[in-house]
Each structure stands twice: as C-alpha cells, then as structure tokens.
Amino acid sequence: MGQIDRLISAENIARYVDQLDRELSLDVQASLQQGLLEEENRYGLLSWHLDLVEQRIAEAADRIDKQTARLRQLEDNAMIHRVRIVCSRSITMCKELSAGT
Numbered sequence: 001m002g003q004i005d006r007l008i009s010a011e012n013i014a015r016y017v018d019q020l021d022r023e024l025s026l027d028v029q030a031s032l033q034q035g036l037l038e039e040e041n042r043y044g045l046l047s048w049h050l051d052l053v054e055q056r057i058a059e060a061a062d063r064i065d066k067q068t069a070r071l072r073q074l075e076d077n078a079m080i081h082r083v084r085i086v087c088s089r090s091i092t093m094c095k096e097l098s099a100g101t
Contacts, residue, residue, distance in 0.1 A: 005043065006043070009039060009042070009043035012039045013036065013039055013040065013052070014052065016032055016035055016036035016039060017036065017052060017053060017056050019032050020032045020033065020036070020056075021056055021059075021060060
C-alpha cells in the first residue's frame with residue numbers, strides 16, 4: 001500500500017471512529033461499523049488503528065462515568081428540592097392549623 005493510500009485509510013478510519021463516537025442511532029452505528037470494517041479489511045488493520053480505537057473507548061468510558069455522576073448529582077438535588085417542598089408545605093399547614101385553633 002502506498003503512502004497516499006495509507007493516509008486516505010487513516011483519515012477514513014478516523015472519520016468512522018469519530019462518527020461512531022457521536023452517533024446515538026443504532027441503525028446508523030451499525031452502518032458506520034460496517035464501513036469501518038470494510039475500510040480496515042481493504043487496507044489492513046494496523047496496530048495504530050487499534051490504539052486509536054482503544055483511546056476512543058477509554059474516552060467514551062470516561063464521558064459515561066462523568067455523565068452518570070452528573071445524573072446522580074441532579075437526582076440527589078431533585079430529591080433534596082422535593083423534600084424542601086414537602087417540609088415547607090408541612091410547616092405552612094401546621095401554621096395554618098395553629099392559627100385556626
């Protein structure tokens with residue numbers, strides 16, 4: 001494989017990996033995976049391709065961890081907010097009952 005072919009292959013593989021990294025649709029992911037496999041089969045899988053994929057997988061796992069932590073934080077904040085609302089309503093009801101007697 002010539003140098004230009006390697007460059008084209010590298011760009012194509014990087015493009016497929018980038019698109020897979022961002023795509024949410026399973027149908028589109030399947031299509032992108034097929035294109036990636038065809039590109040790798042056409043030009044051969046090189047060790048740096050595996051390094052690139054492993055790096056992207058690690059980055060994706062890190063993003064998932066951060067997003068999961070943020071969701072937990074939002075859920076905790078929402079629960080605290082709900083508790084405050086319930087307490088506030090309870091205090092208001094107690095005051096109204098006390099004022100009425």
